Structures are given as structure tokens and as C-alpha cells.
Amino acid sequence: MSPARISRGTNPLRDPDDLRLPKIAGPCAVVMFGVTGDLARKKLLPAIYDLAGRGLLPPGFSLVGFGRRDWDDAQFAQTVREAVEAGARTTFREDVWRNLSDGLRFVQGEFDDDAAFDKLAATLRALDEERGTGGNAAFYLSIPPDAFEPVCAQLDRSGLATQEQDSWRRVIIEKPFGHDLASARELNQTVEHVFGADSIFRIDHYLGKETVQNLLALRFANQLFEPVWNSHYVDHVQITMAEDIGIAGRAGYYDGIGAARDVIQNHLLQLLALTAMEQPNSFGADELRAEKEKVLAAVRLPEDLAKATARGQYTAGWQGSEKVTGFLQEDGIDPGSTTETYAAVKLEVYTRRWAGVPFYLRTGKRLGKRVTEIAVIFRRAPHLPFTDTATEELGQNAIVIRVQPDEGTTLRFGSKVPGAGTMQVRDVTMDFSYGSAFTESSPEAYERLILDVLLGDPPLFPRHREVELSWRILDRVERFWARKGRPEGYEAGTWGPRSAAELLARDRREWRLP
Template identity: 45%
Template sequence: MKRDPICGMTVNPATALHAERDGETHFFCGDDCLQQFLNASAASQRAGPCVIVIFGASGDLTKRKLLPALCNLVAGGLLSEDFAIIGVGRTEWSDNDFRQQMREAIAEFATQKMDPALWTNIEQRLRYCSGSYTDPETYQRLSTMLEESNAKQHTSGNALFYLSVPPISFAPIAQQLHASGLLKEVPPVWRRLVIEKPFGHDLASARELNATLSASLAESQIFRIDHYLGKETAQNLLVFRLGNSMIEPVWNRTFIDHVEITAAESIGIEGRAAFYETAGAFRDMMQTHMLMLLALITMEPPASLSGEAVRNEKAKLLEAIRIPKPEDVMRDTVRGQYGPGEIAGKPIDGYAEEPGVSLGSTVETFAAAKLWIDNWRWAGVPFYLRTGKRLARRVTEIVVHFKSPPLSLFGGTECSPLGPNLLIMHIQPEEGITLQMRAKTPGPTIHTQAVTLDFDYSQFGKTPPTTGYEKLLYDAITGDGTLFHRSDMVEAAWKIADPILSTWASNPRKHLPIYAPGTWGPSNADQLLADDGQWWTA
């Protein structure tokens, strides 16, 4: 028998309601006691007081993602009751102008129905500081607002500075914040800086940015955000690997034949030619999101789940990825550009015809690569990565191909081709995990067929829709760097990317096929796997 921790009554564990906290199971006599326990647990997870300062607050990211995410955190009881939000931007707005803009944004982009009382509480905490990012007076006004917020909202002097601005402004803002004393930490007061990708344009610029940031902040204050790692399935990768004893023993070269990572978009560049002409598919997706996903699924188990322990293992893994030589790049990578065509009877412009694209542009809208990890666990296992615009459908997934059985006992009896076991981790748009295996079909004779065991997040019950930024903002406020990139991780990723990009730049027209929109990219990408006797799953 057990005792209810809320009311003290003796309960039977076999029939009582129960919940877990800190690895311990607690039992309850009824719904009221269970709810009190859950409420207390939620309160213990609430972030501490702080001011969230958003540079570039008049931009789309604030309206579409950041403010709705912060509202969701407030609604979920995960943000302290003592908080404030200050927007900083070049647009000449008053506090009331900013509140009106954010009110309209929430009406359009909120992922959950907004309680009017909750919004009133948030709106009165919104303030706006207008000015140039390079003008010291902007930071003097901001400093005054921070002091006023501390006095009125009791924010304890803590501040999170979120740079929702073009990369060219990262260094100037960090330098001005440092010069004005706004980044100074006097424990227990903390100050943190969040920056969006891209983290440099190449290895040299990434190192320069890291040096500039480190001159103004400690590495523990810098949070380089990757919204892909905020998705539920991405967060679940470590739990799935390390929390299930049936998975980790086979997570190595002995049992895994190869791995695919696909991040495909069905849309084009959506008016972002100015950005895409300087980035391309490889810099936009592969050097950042996809290499970090690769590190997450292949790194060694950390000593603990602390942010630094996890990031140490990610950094080691990235350093173990083989740096491609020019001849490797020409053989093991593919790029392409979508041309004109039709999708569902609707004419589609090619990339070259998109507004703002340079005449004769050789920027890739598709990239694929075969990579190798030179360590004990993964030696000899190829990793195939691909990403692109105007592909057949929007999907991000990781497909793990296990090796086939050593003897094909059922090769002549299958109803469908006797393929390998697959583990598919769906990241978007659906989030879940599929395990494909073989099973006997009903009947007196032996016939086998591929079957799937599926998990998706609907099995946890209906959950409110989110922006994907909630977890990342919450972690930045609480100081958990697990899902954020560290300086050495950024530089390690660029060491892999630089030889590929420089080899492509030396051969701008060579091997740049045009692919039809609505397909899976150039045929060269299929050949990349076909040369190894494999094929893309999708």
C-alpha cells in the first residue's frame, strides 16, 4: 500500500491514479489530489522572472512565431508571472503602436484561442524602444526601460536579448549591448543573447563572428538557435535512442547499413531571392539543420543530459565527419536548380525566372551529399543527406536502414519485396516514428509481407498546436543550452561545408542539372544511391 502525497490517505497502487516526477511514481486517491500534484509540478517547472528584449520586433518572425510562442508559454504556466517584453526596432512606434501591431498579429497568427484576460495581461507588459542598432542612445533608452520593467514587473534584472535581425547586425548589436553594460552579469542576475542562423557565410566569417561575440559575452551567454531542433520528434531522438534498451545496442555499424536524412519543401523561394542568392540550399539547410540532426542521432551517449555534456558529444561527432576532398565532392555530392514546369496543372516559374534572381544564377535549390563518420561506431556506414525546394512534397524525416538477415529463408515466399527493416523518424509535417518489419500473412502457407508499427503524437491525446519556438525560448530563459549550437559545433560544421561549397564555386556550370518542379530533384541524386545499390525511401 502507498500514501497519497497530497492528503495522506492510504491507497492501493494497483487501482490508484498515479503520476511520475523526478523518476518516482506517486499514487493518488482521486482526481482532486492528482490535479493538485500536477499543478504543483507545473509551478516547479516555471521559468524565473525576466525581460524578453526582441531586436527586429517589427519583423515577421516576431509576429508569426516569437510572440505567439511567448503567449503559449504564458498560457501553459511555463513563463514567470513576473515578465515583460520589450521590442526594439528602427520603425518609429510608440508603446501603444507596438501593442496594436502585436494585437493584430496575435489575432492572425496565434496557434491557440487566446483568452482575452490572458492577452490583456500580456499586452500591458509590452513596450517598444525605437532607434538605430548602432546608436548608443538606443541602448541608453533600452537600459532605462529595463530598469522600469524591473521596478514594475519585478523581473529581477534578468534579460534575454533575441536578435531577430539580419546577420550583418549581430556583431554591432552585441558590441553596443556590451559597451552599454547591458550584458554584464552579477549573479544571480543573468543576461543572455539569442541569434538566428546563418552563423557566418563560411568558416572564416563564422570564426570572425564567434570572436566578436566572445569579446562581448561568455559562451554560456550565447544561444545560437536552430528551430528544427525545437520540433517534438527532434527532441525525442535522444529519448528514443537512449531510453530504450532495445535500440541502443543495435545503433552502430554492425547492424545499420545506411541512413537517409531528407528535408524537402514543395514550395519555391517565396520571394526570398535576396537571401537565397547569397545562401543556396546547402548553406540554408544542410550546413545548419541537417548536420546538427546528423550529430544528434549519431553522437555517443553523453555522461548526463546537461547541456554541456550533450553538446560535447555533438561537437566530437561533427569533428569525426570526414572532410571531403575535391574529388570526393565531385563524386559524392549533387546540386541542382528547379526549372519551369507545372504542378497540379498550375504553371510554375523556374528559379531563374523568380523576381530578384540574378541573370544566369548558378545558385543551387537542391543539394545532396554522401557523408562518412570516421569513428568506431559508424566506420563504413554511408549517410545520405538531401534537401531542396519545389520537390514532390514537404517532408523532413530520418530513415535508418538496418542490415538484412544473413540468410534469406523467406526470399521465395514474400508477397512484397523482401526489403530491410527500416526505422523512420518523421519530423515534419507529421511527427512520429515508424518501424517497418516483416510478418507472416494469415493462411496455412508461409507468405511474408512488410508491416509497420507506428507511433505518432496523437497517442498522447490532443495537444494544442505550437509555433515550434516554445521549447527553445523556454530553454533560453532557463539557461538550458542542450538544443543550441556552441561555437565549436558551428566551426566544425563549416569545416565540412567549406570544401563542398568551394569546389562547387570552382565549377559553377558543371554538374548543375535543371529539375522539374514537383519531382524529387535531379536524377544524379538517385544515381548517388544507385551506385551503392540503394535508393531513396521517398
């Protein structure tokens, strides 16, 4: 048997039934549309190299780039190498690169070019003969959503989307999944007309982060937390994704999209669903997806959106020691733009577990620091047998799951201040950090997700119903904001507009300072 034909099941050094070992993808190829873009260069290509470096790709793995550049295979390989050397997590090794580069090919063409897609089909057939890809291929659409329809039509016309016996064809779609409910439904129909539902993988890279998955372990593997994970004990939940950067040269994408569509509709509502869902019977794709869908279907917005939402645009200010411009002064931004760079919303989950518990979601650019976290804030003790002065510095208990950076979990509780004087109680924290608790390094999110696609393992990928339920929630907010004119300004380096603080102040609460 040639090296190109060796699969996980025939590897004598690995037991495929040993769940402690990472699974290795079987024979396959990846076709990447948008291979010259920032996402491919900074994330996707380094992730593929890291998978190869960790021994998780088959020896005959092949990568085909498709684009308009007038490149041959050697020029494409040089571009991939530069991206890998700049962005890979693992140490660059010539032996790993040599094997990976042997399977690199480039096909030049436009999305409406029949001949280019016919050449792509021929390239995949040749790779199967040369490297033993088994006829298996995943098509990564790292392209704007308006290009999905012509690309899917070409994959259908050329027979590239057709699965032969004992082989598979899959498609990977990057967010955004539409810009509202109607466009999301149209997009789903376009893709599902060509690929079966089980062959469509919608990438939300936040779901590939180890800490997000650790939320499931925290909740369902520990008797300590699940009994208090409900409205009897939880006061409210805050889910934050804050960035300290501006739009970073993405004016063409960001203007007209905004913070809510870019982050709340996908990342933060997925985090809400994982935080609020009931325990699934297993972590299989169907069971996990069903519980998330139940939560999203139960989410409700308050009637008065003026009091339950906040939006803003960053203005000039200081980001640390650097003076930065405002959003309207960024290159490529219309000076009259009403696109928000900050969005916050109050939601409620109408289930028995969460009745009466508000979920506050916020995201923004040019905020005080970069952080993504889920903070579960508990009710105060019903009775404190201390004097008021003894508990002046005591807040509410909290469990904080840090998604990025410094992944881990913090538990905040009250403790006596050491000393022989009067009783004083103050907040302290117990901190779990992935970096210090485990010798294994956490894989980058795209590593995990790309490998899951190649394995055909779908639990972390939202199906079209989850996407549509999320848009149902956000569409009403977007329609309300469209009638309100320009967003409120907030100075770069601060924590958002005044209306965001007022949103919680009305409920006699305040945002957590990460």
C-alpha cells in the same frame, strides 16, 4: 509581495522539484531586435503569447521591441496582437493578453544610434521598477548576421550586456552562424567579446522539435534499439528535409546562400550528430554537447566530391495542381544565379560504431512533398529460408523518425501475407504518432527554445565549436561547387536532379520515397 515579484520558487501551487511539471521562467524581460520581420511576426511573438497562455512566463514578464518604425507603445502592442491572433497555437484569451500587453514597450532607433540604446537601457530599468523583471534580460537578435557586430557593440557600450549581481543578461542568435568557417569564427569572436559563452544561445529551431528530442528517448530509453544501432546491423542512414514551397519571397536572403548553407550546415548535421552520437553520461548541456562534437569531428567527406554530392535548381513545373515558376524566374533572383535550391551529400562517420556506414543528407525546395525525417535503413538478413518469389516484395527493415509534419516514428519489417496459399513475405509498418498517442499537445519549437533561454537551460543550443566543425565539413563542398558553374535543373514537384539519384545508385541504393 507584489504579483510582479512572485517567482517559481514562491508559487504555492507548484512544486519546483516535481520534474513532471513544466518549469516556469523567473522574472525577466526580452528585447527583440528585428521585431518587425517575418520570423518575429510568424513565430516569435505567437510563441511568447503561447508561453504566457500556458502559464510558463512570470506575471511581470516584459517584451521590448527595437526598430526603425515610428511607433509608440500602443502601436507596437497592436502589431503584437495581430501577430498573436494570426499565429498563436493556443486560444486567444483577453485576460492573458491584458497581462502580457501591460509589459509591451517599443524603442525606436538605428543600430548605430547611441541615444536609442541609452533609451533602451532606461526602458529596462523602468520595467524592473514597474513590473519586477529582476534586472534579467535576453536580447533576441532576429537580424542579419552583418548587424550582429554593431548591435553587440552598442549593448556593450550602453552597459546593457553587463550582468549585475543576482541577475543575468543573455543573447539569442538566429542562424545562419556565418557563411563559412572563417566568418563563423569572426562572428563568434564578436559575440563572445561582449557576452560570456554560457550567456550565448544559438537558436536552431529544429532542436526544439519534440520528435528530435524523442530520438534521444528512442535510442537510450529502450533496450530494443540501441544494440542494433551500429555498423553490424545498419546499412545506411538517410536524413531528409524536403519542402514543397519555393523561396517564398526570400530572394534577398536566399540567393547566394543556397540549400546547403541554409539547411545542411545546421539542421541536418545536428540531426546526424544526434543520430550517431554515443550515449552521454547525462542530458546536461556539457555532456550532450561533448558527444555531438565527437561525431562532427569524426565526419569525413569522400575524396571524389563529383560522385558524393549533388546540387540542383528547380525549374518551372507543377506543384500538385498549381503551375509554378522556376527559381531563376522568381522575383528578385539574378537570372544568372548559380545558387542551389537542392543539395545532397554523402558523409561517413569515422568511429568504431559507424565505420563503413554512409550517411546521405538531402534538402531541397519545390520537391514532391514537405517532410523532414531520419531513416535508419538496416542490412538485409544474411540468409532467407524462402524462395525468391516469396520475398519479391520484401525490402530492408527501417526505423523512420518523422520530424515534420505528422511527428512520430515508423518501424518497417517483413510479415507474411494472409492466405492459405504459398508463403509470401511483404513489407508492413508499425506507426507511432504523437497526435494519437498523447493527449498533451506538442509545443511549437520556438516555445521550447525561448523558455529554455529564459530558464538558462542550454542543452539544445550548439556552442561555437559545433558550428565551426559543421562549417569545416561544408566548406570543402562549397569550394568544389564554386568551380562547377550552374547547378543541374530539376522540375518543380519532383524529387530533385538526376545526379541525386545517381549518387545513391553508385552504391546500389536508392532514396526513400517519404
